[in-house]
Amino acid sequence: MIAFIIARLLQAIPVLLVVGFISFAMFQFVGDPLVALLGQNFTAEEADAMRHNLGMDQPFLVQYVNFLGRVLHGDFGISYRLAKPVGELLAERLPATAELALCAAILSLLVGVPLGVLTGIKRNALISRVMMMLSLVGVSLPTFLIGVLLILLFAVQLGVLPSYGRGDVVHFAHWSTGLLTGTGRVALILPAVTLGLFQMTLILRLVRSEMLEVMRSDHIKFARARGLTPRAINFHHALSNTLVPVITIVGLQLGMLIAFSIVTETVFQWPGMGLLLVQSIGVADIPVMSAYLLLIAVVFVTINLVVDLLYFAVDPRLRGGGK
């Protein structure tokens, strides 16, 4: 088990090195940082001096290694736009995105899985057909449209939920949370629903098709022949056998939620990392973009590791142990 974790962590190193290389290469090839740092008017001497100071006169590979060294020390450079350390900026924004993504994920699981089971078992019932049709809408409508429609309905027409921002937040050391204040919780509803709706319908459809598959299997037939209750069959034997593919997809989707909450955060002016990224792309703020890229890579690698560990928890066949 521990050997497995170590092996997976070692495998993650080349992945992160490659992503690191790309995010480093952004500095080299996307615009000239000297222009950004020195402004429009500078002499050749000034430029050379700056290059030397920044180590940009050194060979490419040496620069790359230096870049990695800085990153490992948590130094992602200074934002061109906000003139603040990028690490600090991201740390400030991370809680908002993490909270939003987590709420969206929990929402999509709590609704998607039971509905998937229901539509899988009663696949011909009217409610299942309606559910499947609605889920088609959820899968096919783009996120920004869902967000705008929800704002139109709940913020503009009904006026019951705020349309932007995060409400009041409470700070704990480096973390800020909106979950402990009323306005914070209310502000979370629309963005979380918007972000989670696609995932929810995806999970619903996935669980449903997996359930249909499992319900046909011999061990479910045998469970019926043993006279087990429908509840035990559906939720114990059938659902647990659908979990491996569901965990895979949910894991990847959680990564997506964090990485691509950009749209939702833009629609709702949610002060998270996605909004920061969009604003940074607008002005070619390379250090922020490059650090964001690295962070997302780390998130995906971590999630994949967790998914692999969950496989072990769910499926005894993977845990080894011979006859």
Next chain:
Amino acid sequence: MALLDVIDLCVEFPTRRGILRALDGVSFSIDPGEILGVVGESGAGKSLTGAAIIGLLEPPGHVAGGQIVFDGKRLDNLSQEEMRAIRGRHIGAIFQDPLTTLDPLMSVGKQLIETMQTHMKLSDRDAKARAVQWLEEVGIPAASERVFAYPHQFSGGMRQRVVIALALCAEPRLVIADEPTTALDVSIQAQIITLMKRLAADHGTSIMLVTHDMGVIAETCDRVAVMYAGRIAEIGPVENVVRSPHHPYTEGLMGSIPSLEARVERLRQIDGAMPRLNAIPKGCAFNPRCGKVIERCREERPVLLPTATTMAACFRANEEAA
């Protein structure tokens, strides 16, 4: 009194092209402690009969006529929940492929405990003790250490033993064994059959043994029913049906078993194939393949009537007896 009485059972599958009658007037009974073999080609309706008895026909298949009477009580008109309480508790089932019939994610002990606690009032401790007992009884070595092992940690033969324990653990009076040895090695087959016979005798359990292996039938069963195209062709004590069959189909079936003593050039076979369900001929379903066919066989459907030693649905066989 018979433990199970199947009377004129019909099973139908509505399809877009009309209704398919998969079982047509099947009648037989099983006495307490008796082992009834059911043989026939694939698609003759053997497994379907078993599924109908335990109420697990795959929709849209359904019982369209007849009665299933178990222990004096009709089963075919019970609600799903009433039928569920019968399954496992009063009528158990064993399926063909032990590699796929166990839940791969649950330990065998837990599956046993779950089954027993569904049907009987048992504390966790008693249930666990019984689970170990059952595993011992079906011959799992080191049962107490392996009670919480997972299915993949057992071999195919051992898994079928676990399946048998699961089918018997709530002490049903009838077990429907649907080709329980077909997926196993020949050397294991004999062990499993011996085990089933012993357990049935010990617990007084009746068995309906569905198979297409005549060897298994001859060794195991008290009586045997031969099915053809959703009907029973012949039924009787196993000795009589195997040694002196009266229905031409049974004769053909027995004749096609290769013998070790007689050296023959070619294996005998019955010409033709069983008709599809939507093209069952008028009269006796076997008439196009039958060597003894007479005009009456093409017009009128024979019913099960006594022959010298069995019951057969054949005019020629009944004539001889009369």
